[in-house]
Amino acid sequence: MISKQEIIEQLKTIVKPYVQNQESFDALTEETDFINDLKINSANLVDVILDIEEKYNIIIDNESMEKMINVKSAMEIVAIKLAEK
Amino acid sequence: MIGNDIVDLALAKKESNWQRNRFLDKIFTENEQLLIANAINPEIMVWNLWTRKEAAYKIYNRETGIRGYIPLQLDCWYESENLGTVSCNGFTYHTQTQISNESVYTIAVAKKQYFSHIKKIELETKITKINGVPFVKDIANLITRPVSITHHGHFWEGIMLVD
Numbered sequence: 001m002i003s004k005q006e007i008i009e010q011l012k013t014i015v016k017p018y019v020q021n022q023e024s025f026d027a028l029t030e031e032t033d034f035i036n037d038l039k040i041n042s043a044n045l046v047d048v049i050l051d052i053e054e055k056y057n058i059i060i061d062n063e064s065m066e067k068m069i070n071v072k073s074a075m076e077i078v079a080i081k082l083a084e085k
Numbered sequence: 086m087i088g089n090d091i092v093d094l095a096l097a098k099k100e101s102n103w104q105r106n107r108f109l110d111k112i113f114t115e116n117e118q119l120l121i122a123n124a125i126n127p128e129i130m131v132w133n134l135w136t137r138k139e140a141a142y143k144i145y146n147r148e149t150g151i152r153g154y155i156p157l158q159l160d161c162w163y164e165s166e167n168l169g170t171v172s173c174n175g176f177t178y179h180t181q182t183q184i185s186n187e188s189v190y191t192i193a194v195a196k197k198q199y200f201s202h203i204k205k206i207e208l209e210t211k212i213t214k215i216n217g218v219p220f221v222k223d224i225a226n227l228i229t230r231p232v233s234i235t236h237h238g239h240f241w242e243g244i245m246l247v248d
Contacts, residue, residue, distance in 0.1 A: 041237075043092075043101050043135060045154055046111050053107075065111065066153040 018044040030072040088143030090136040093238025112156035132189040140193035141171035141178040206243035
């Protein structure tokens with residue numbers, strides 16, 4: 001099974017191209033907010049979601065997508081979807 | 086309550102590939118995707134509908150306190166290139182959209198009559214946040230007025246609701 005630390009590292013790689021606040025990215029924790037902290041453009045949040053789907057070969061349904069506003073919920077959704085596989 | 090959103094079309098071209106597989110499915114309803122597919126300029130339609138959703142979401146978020154990534158719940162009714170409504174969980178917001186060669190800009194309001202009570206604000210305007218919601222304080226009257234600001238690429242727009 002994939003560890004929490006691995007997921008967080010992989011998520012960092014995924015969000016990196018869309019981040020507009022480098023300082024906040026360098027200090028990224030589970031509490032980091034994609035829009036308020038990393039300043040990811042809300043239209044690019046779709047790309048983050050599609051990249052996560054492709055990376056883990058999972059489908060993020062609409063209900064899960066609604067919660068994708070910070071690192072913590074992204075980690076939880078990835079973990080749940082991976083467990084369902 | 087009011088909301089606004091602007092897209093710098095040149096920057097959007099660089100930042101977003103809306104033709105990416107499943108991109109549209111994630112953020113636009115079937116009806117909205119039909120509007121995009123049938124548009125003379127699909128790219129402008131993407132950003133037209135997107136700015137409507139974003140502007141409406143700002144009101145929804147401020148009025149309900151609910152935060153989420155909910156583009157599919159923000160359902161656009163497209164009256165014309167410049168007018169329409171966005172519905173979300175029982176709320177309906179009215180939108181006015183301006184399109185130029187460089188940008189797409191939408192203002193959303195909770196009540197239609199607010200459109201005639203909107204004033205542009207300047208970049209230097211001092212904005213106060215109350216529970217995360219931006220306001221301008223009118224010192225003479227000791228009144229707080231809701232504002233909404235948006236920026237993308239070369240563009241910055243700020244509006245305020247006045248009496």
